[in-house]
Amino acid sequence: MFNKILIANRGEIAVRIIRACREMGIATVAVYSEIDKDSLHVNLADEAVCIGPAKSKDSYLNMENIISATVLTGAQAIHPGFGFLSENSKFAEVCSECNITFIGPDAEVMSKMGNKARARQIMIEAEVPVIPGVDGVLDSYQHTEKEADRIGYPVILKASAGGGGRGIRIVHKKEELKKAYETAKTEAKVSFNDDAMYMEKFIENPRHIEFQILADNHGTVIHLGERDCSVQRRNQKVVEEAPSTIISDDLRNRMGEVAIKAAKAVAYKNAGTIEFLVDKNGDFYFMEMNTRIQVEHPVTEFITGIDIIKEQIKIAFNEELNMSQNDVTFKGHAIECRINAENPYKGFRPSPGKISLVLLPGGNGVRIDSALYNGYKIPPTYDSMVAKLIVYGDSRIEAINKMTRALEEFVVEGIETNIEFLGEILDNENFVSGNFDTSFIAKEFNY
Structure with a gap:
């Protein structure tokens, strides 16, 4: 196994990857911009290297500085997380040229699937249904x-x-x-x-359903079921859950087979996501492929018991998947809420600033992925998401009730957040009944 991995990211996903590495006995290197020097991921990693000023283009998008930090620290692999360079085929290619393992798909595959027009054509040729x-x-x-x-x-x-x-x-x-x-x-x-x-x-009022796939370097491709990402605001996901209320066992099997077919069409390796739109008739269409770990991966981990980050690392090290499709089982229901530093009631205005107090919810089946701590100063430079609250229940109603309780316990002072708004979503009759689509927030809350 790798001795040391550099995480080319920040915030909660960097913390998430560091924790997985530590559990696997792998040393970690954090990279950070000047404004992120006091971030949690910097403190948790075994080593940390500053890679530039606050602006992303000068730091987290600076390939030369990230590669230099990898070589300097002797890291053998880079995990890109999501965002930044995670779907940049040139970066994956540079890693390969420098004999650094990129924890993700090959550069060629990333280039094919990253261009949505090209990806669409590939799927048509593979006889995958497209819009x-x-x-x-x-x-x-x-x-x-x-x-x-x-x-x-x-x-x-x-x-x-x-x-x-x-x-x-x-x-x-x-x-x-x-x-x-x-x-x-x-x-x-x-x-x-x-x-x-x-x-x-434009498919009006669809459900946005994505399938998580894992593919090793030895030809095995499996799916880990679906996630429903229909609760969105202006194409940005807000609440995700697994499984979906509209996916029957038969439809799950059919969509899962198509997701695997799509991955095999490009000889995909590592973790990825095949995204579909499902219309009111139950017909589904390929939308795009995400060649990285997704923000909402924890809901799949809850219902399958599979640690997707660890599987990514094992696959990158050329290990075979130790499971077949028949080994993948689904149990219970999981929901994720994205906690953002923003004010939903003032046009979702960003709210960077210093955290004067944070109290995180707990209890059985409650997970927090976050880089928040008391006294932390959220910079104005990056994405507004500061935490992910994920819950698990035996049923969807139990998961909704647990999420409602956890949101009520979640206290963040010093900045504004969307916690109250998330509570309103969970309390909405149409959400509770499963009667929603991608226009849900616009229709129910006029946002």
Whole structure:
């Protein structure tokens, strides 16, 4: 096994990876920006290296500095977490050239699946059901207008290199198309330095269902069931759960088989996620593949008992999966709430600042993934998520009740958070009854 792993990330996911490594007897190296010098992941790791100023481009996106820190400390592998360089094929390629193991898929696979237009074409060739749309990227506004007329409104414009809800515009009628096209391209250029766009039929009021897969280097691919990520605000996930209330055993088996088929089509290795939209008729369509660990992976860990981070590390070390699909069983129900430093009642305004008091909930079946501590100063530079609260119950109702109780116990003072808003979601009749889709927050809370 690896002797030392560098974690090319920050915050709760860096803490999560460090804990997994420690349990496996692997030494860890944290990297940090100047503004993150007092962060929890820096204190928990065996070693820590400053890689630059606060701005992401100068630190967590600085490939040269991260590779230098890896070589300097003698780490044999890099775990990228999520975000930052986690889906950057060039970074994975540089790691390989420097004889550093990248804990994730090969650069070539990442490049294929990271480009959504290309990924779509690969799935079509593999006979995976895809949403009706454009084959390839849009080369002009005139091309976009012509294809929108062919597909039929509503349509959704997406940045080909996109993620995290950026570079996306939903267009309900032709008069809205030109402005949506121009603003989406501008946003994509700023966010990803790539303004290539593609377009699909917009599936109205779908459920967003993703399947977790594990694939080793020896040809074994399995799935760990689905997660329902339909509770979103502007394409950003807010609450996730597993299993989904709309997925029967038969549908789970069929979607799982398709997820495995999609992974095999690109000879995928390591942990990944196949994302689907499920319409009101129960038909499902491939949306995209995430070639990294997901924020919401803990709900799958709760219902399967499988530590996905540890499996990632073992696969990267060339170990075979020690389980088959028949060994994967699902028990109970898990829910995750993302705790963000923001005020939902003031336009979700970010709320960085110093934590004067934090009291974390506990009890049986309650898990906190966080880098918060008393006195910690949340910087204004990065994503607003500061913690993930995950609960497990024998049933969905038990999990909802447990999450409600845990949110009530969760105290964060000194900044504003979305904890109260999350409680309102859990208390909503339609959420409790499972009657929701991706438009749930917009419809129920007018956000």
